[in-house]
Amino acid sequence: MLPCRDESSSSSCSDVNWLYTKDPNAQFRTEAQNGKVVQSSVGASRLSVSSNCSLFIRNITDEDAGGYICQLKNKNDAHLVLNTFSISSDPPEVHPRENGSFTLLCSLNRYDKRIPCKENSIIWRDERGSHLTGEAVWFEFRGQTNCVSVLTVKHQSGNNKRITCQFIEDNKEKIKAVYSLNFSDLLTIDLPGHNFILMVGSVVKVVLMFLGLVAALIYMYRRRTKENEEQRTRTKRRTVDGDEDDL
Incomplete structure (x- = not known):
């Protein structure tokens, strides 16, 4: 949910517009006008304006990353940025390859892609909190390229893993994503x-x-x-x- 005005405000949202752009150099398009979602918008089915005029986005995807403006009549516009952080598999449907392994990608999808991700700012941890780096029995850290970190997971029958990917900035965790691995299921898929x-x-x-x-x-x-x-x-x-x- 992207906030627009103070929670205590009792005014209606008929004077609120929401604008969106995916790229800093592109023009903004109107997602909501006079407090109502524009039905011709690409993501109209997933958008709604709440009672406090916030923009609610259901099932957020990487396509939702971008810059948002909440326009209020006779008030300063509120500028917000939405970045997405996720773990995906390569290929999209996880299944062990011939060598019994597959690849996980942890990605920070930034609105302003001109801002790079620092080296080692995206890290992997197992369920015990251990930093996954280098190579071990069941994984191999493949490195980080800009805002994408790659981890190869080696198939081990009968073992389940819970992997956490963290984005670290200024020595603090800004956001994290969790991925659960069920090797039993993977074995079933493999057969x-x-x-x-x-x-x-x-x-x-x-x-x-x-x-x-x-x-x-x-x-x-x-x-x-x-x-x-x-x-x-x-x-x-x-x-x-x-x-x-x-x-």
């Missing part, structure tokens, strides 16, 4: 479950077809045997009848 099910289904189908073929052969064999026996019986009877006529 070709659907292919396995299809393969089992195919095997069952082949077995059923084989059993059906055997049953058909047995049926045909018994039928043919019965027909042969009936034919021999008829032949024998004709022979006996012929002998009786001769007598």
Whole structure:
């Protein structure tokens, strides 16, 4: 929620406009006018103006990072900056690669990208708070490039990890993001479950077809045997009848 005016203010929001720009060099666009969200706005479905005229953004994404202005009639504009901080996987859907590892990216998406992130300002920690650097049994720190830090996680069956990524500025934690790793789930994803099910289904189908073929052969064999026996019986009877006529 981006604040616009004092919480104690009882005035209506009919005199409030919200403006937004993704880039400092770009023009601002109107997101809310006279206290109401502009429906033609790209993110209109996720925006709302609260009772105290703050701009509420649901399900914030990197696309929401930018500069915001709250305009109040006969008052100074309120300028705000929204930066986003997140952990994502590469590729987007986490799954172990052939070597049993995958990559996590911890990113600070700044409104003003001209402001660089200092070296080692984005750090990784495990559930015990230990700084993850260098290489160990289950991870490898790949370094930080500007505002993106990269950590490769090595798959270990049966172990779960909770990784925290922190953004440090002036020796203080400004923001953090937490990522939970369930290696059991990753193992499940790693196995070709659907292919396995299809393969089992195919095997069952082949077995059923084989059993059906055997049953058909047995049926045909018994039928043919019965027909042969009936034919021999008829032949024998004709022979006996012929002998009786001769007598």
